[in-house]
């Protein structure tokens with residue numbers, strides 16, 4: 616007799632299968648349309664998607680690329696930053712943020728973070744600026760924007776470029792202005808688990824400078840001006856037609872998805888804010904809760920209990936970038952960025968996605984409350 620194994624289903628961090636069921640017909644229709652068209656690279660869906668993304672952000676240009684990492688890399692390159700230059704950024708982010716800087720030959724220079732939003736502490740930027748500094752690269756972590764108004768003031772004072780890492784903040788805004796629309800370039804990732812995610816890798820850069828946009832367009836396509844003419848080497852980094860088609864289906868729903876994330880976040884806060892530190896939303900900020908990240912000195916116990924009860928949770932990020940082995944050669948040491956280091960010891964991200972049930976949030980909150 617076949618042995619029946621009862622598999623206990625884990626509550627995931629995001630439920631992409633559930634989301635697919637809701638948009639299945641539209642997605643399959645667009646895929647069929649693209650497959651029948653025979654145009655798979657830089658076709659009409661990529662152009663349509665770029666136009667809609669530019670409009671959504673109130674900018675003149677959007678250039679689709681192969682990933683969020685490439686969006687950052689190509690933006691830094693196209694803005695003329697490279698070997699010998701310094702780029703100010705945060706040590707508390709996904710590794711790709713600094714990889715993109717490293718690819719260009721520039722040096723990431725870290726500034727510590729704020730303890731409540733986990734974003735760059737703008738009051739510490741000035742002292743890190745040297746003659747080599749060419750840009751500031753804030754990350755709008757977990758869906759809450761960095762203090763862009765202050766960052767633009769500092770950049771203006773020193774003549775620096777600003778590149779926004781918006782990989783976790785599609786649709787977030789600050790005083791009505793959307794993430795990505797503040798700096799010289801706004802860089803997005805469409806990695807499947809992002810709040811706007813494709814079914815594979817993808818990214819886009821939004822900007823208001825047609826010259827820089829043209830440089831990016833060449834860089835994404837082997838440096839070609841077209842007709843097999845190359846004045847410099849570029850990369851193979853194009854957004855796939857199929858991903859653009861899928862993303863067009865989801866783009867229509869992104870504001871609704873973000874609204875639902877905010878509702879889930881509000882419920883978590885209601886149930887948890889007296890026992891753990893819940894995310895803050897600064898005045899004027901519209902948080903899209905790409906992650907719902909709590910802080911607690913007992914987060915390891917919380918994570919263990921959640922796991923025992925079939926609930927996923929993730930530590931974003933357990934090791935700040937200045938302490939990563941890959942960056943050891945710069946000689947950073949423990950204690951250099953104490954706020955980021957403390958955050959790394961205390962953060963825990965809980966499941967959050969538009970389809971997450973109220974009863975699951977209540978269950979998660981109950982487990983946490985009975986642990987701390």
Ligand SMILES: Cc1ncc(COP(=O)(O)O)c(C=O)c1O
Nearest residue numbers: 682683684709711712782804806
């Ligand atoms: C903050 C941040 N920057 C950059 C990236 C890189 O994006 P991608 O995975 O699309 O290359 C990600 C996500 O993966 C991210 O979370």
